[in-house]
Amino acid sequence: MVCALGDSRADILAAWLAGLSVLPVPPSWLDSAIPAFGVLTELPVIPTHLKQYDCRNNRLLLSALDQIESSVGTAIAHYGAGRIGVVVGTSTSGIAEGETAVQALKASGSMPASYRYKQQELGGAAEFLAAHLDIRGPAYTVSTTCSSSANALASARRLLRLGVCDAVLVGGADSLCLTTLEGFAALGAISKTRCNPFSKNRDGTMIGEGAALFLMTREPGAIALLGVGASADAYHISAPRPDGSCATLAMQAALDDARIKPEQIDYINLHGTATWQNDAMENRAVGRLFGGDTPCSSSKPSTGHCLGAAGALEAGLCWLLLSDLNPANRLPPHQWDGEPDPDMVRLNLVGLENQGPKPLQYCLSNSFSFGGNNVSLLIGHP
Template sequence: MFLHDLGIVCALGGNKDEVLRTWLSGCWPQPGNVPWLATDISAYAASNELPGIPPHLKRYDCRNNRLLLAAFAQIEAAFDRAIRRYGSERIGLVLGTSTSGIAEGEQAAVVLQKSGSLPDVYHYKQQELGGAAEFLAAYLGIQGPAYTVSTTCSSSANALASARRLLRQGLCDTVVVGGSDALCRTTLEGFSALGAISRSRCNPFSKNRDGTLIGEGAALFLMSNEPFDIALLGAGLSADAYHISAPRPDGACAFLAMQAALANAGLKPEQIDYINLHGTGTWQNDAMESRAVDRLFSVRTPCGSSKPATGHCLGAGGAIEAGLCWLLLSALNEAKYLPPHVWDGQGDPELPRLGFVALEKTRSKRLQYCLSNSFSFGGNNVSLLIGSP
């Protein structure tokens, strides 16, 4: 299914040009404290100003939905063309999120503790996971299928696979698909309690890795059957259910997800030009992912993690990282540069060696197929294969 346009906002920037330019440069923002959250845990915040929620949808007013609007503004012209062509009944919406407006719920809880009642501006729809799709469907006037997927860190990658199924089943002609996650104390404190937060910028696949850093952002695509230069060629899903938060150590189900994405696209491992690794910088994820990648790909396959640049954007991560792959394949990357894998260069001797892209500017001889991995709590794994057909 073809990915006609992309809107993206994250710590790297507030539009496609800015995000791609900053990502390829390797000169990335530093994580820092988040002013609107009462915590000293560093994170990657989206730096741009966000649009407001219309008054008639104020019950959905939260940072998560404002991030969605910032992403949608970049694909609005393409969406308007789709509405005129197909009508609102034939347009669907699938979003992924894991936090929704939990930050607003946290702030309301503080007021409740102090005053004995919730603030007038608070509504449960702000933080309910399904509220993301309810809000955007109402804002856009979409009358086709509209729902939210929440599988923690693979949420919006699953949303892309779900949107593809809607189109293949003939239930829609176009789908607005992606995801959004806003920073909140629940995830920051939760990952900190797991001992999974890095003391500095995360350092994926290094022997010195000490955890990840949380980010926020949103990405939205317009997906349809109508031919375009970039498409979601394959999707591979697996679930190992090994542990509620730890991945299966041998990476067997991560391997199955990547293998299924390749088979779904009708491609071989040697045809992949770049792998955007899940690469959280946590001890267990990097270990299992490197083993899975090594089983399937050559050490010559270029790869890297974007999480030192964006932070781990949780439920939005799958869509944002698919968006980064879209940008690599787009006309915006005319010189076919590959993004650097920024780390300390100290490989873990207990793990297989992978083909990390060098810090110096690297160009691809052929940049046609990218694989993007999203691995989640509970072993919910998704690999997306994005390419130029």
């Protein structure tokens, strides 16, 4: 994992549990005044023979891969390169490099010699990882905006269940670019102050960037993807269905898939964008299914909304909660101003006194996207 909180699992978890968040600032590598949660750690260099894939998005993927590359190598040696798949979720790919190239074209009349269309092609994310690792199984990219990498995890599980692959390198990445920042600003979805989910004072989200990768297999393990639920509102191109009914369907489907009851869930990572409509919809959906007892919080005040990477990144955060890196069973605090919206039902938003009452077994992570593309992932100890 790599995000605004850091580039190691231990550092990211420690910062998240402590309620720390970096101050979003305009990214220095973009000509934009819009604050965002950028990754400030140094990113790896793309190998020379793969320069056609050289973009910030793929460097984020490479940073995440570095943390598990030995495990991937072991899987390749065990199963064979043809039995390993790659599924990546992204919504931006290397569009920032395309923006820079177009600016050079306008200024000089020609594209930079270093520019390659593969840098910004959506499919390039999975192609890059497959080429870098010489993996020869299925390799493809999923792009459903904010649920992209949650859908990628669901796709990876299908490849395993169908017997197409024996292991899948799966996750997501998104990098900051002008198209995203200016686009969300045009929608009026960027906060003028802070990301303040579920508050009566919420006024929008903050965009972030990052990457998370998993090695998924059928082998028994301490932590598993136990349930996947998906639904589609088809209500509006960007706004969610207000009553939250389709989001409820996705969460219920994940519970049914895992054969888990709502009261067994120990923690919910809320989509929690701090936009007016999305928070109201998710509040209705979670309240309808879980009531006000299940601990929950949004990680976006700490990481920003990482769009195509959000599903994998937030599933990764849940994985960290369940891992031996969290022996005290602590839960991440919900960062907001503490002023509830009187039109919302009460949820159990985690406070700073966040030690879990018992060992954590099941976490649910929500990703709700444009067009009402909803995905809920249930991760736990099998």
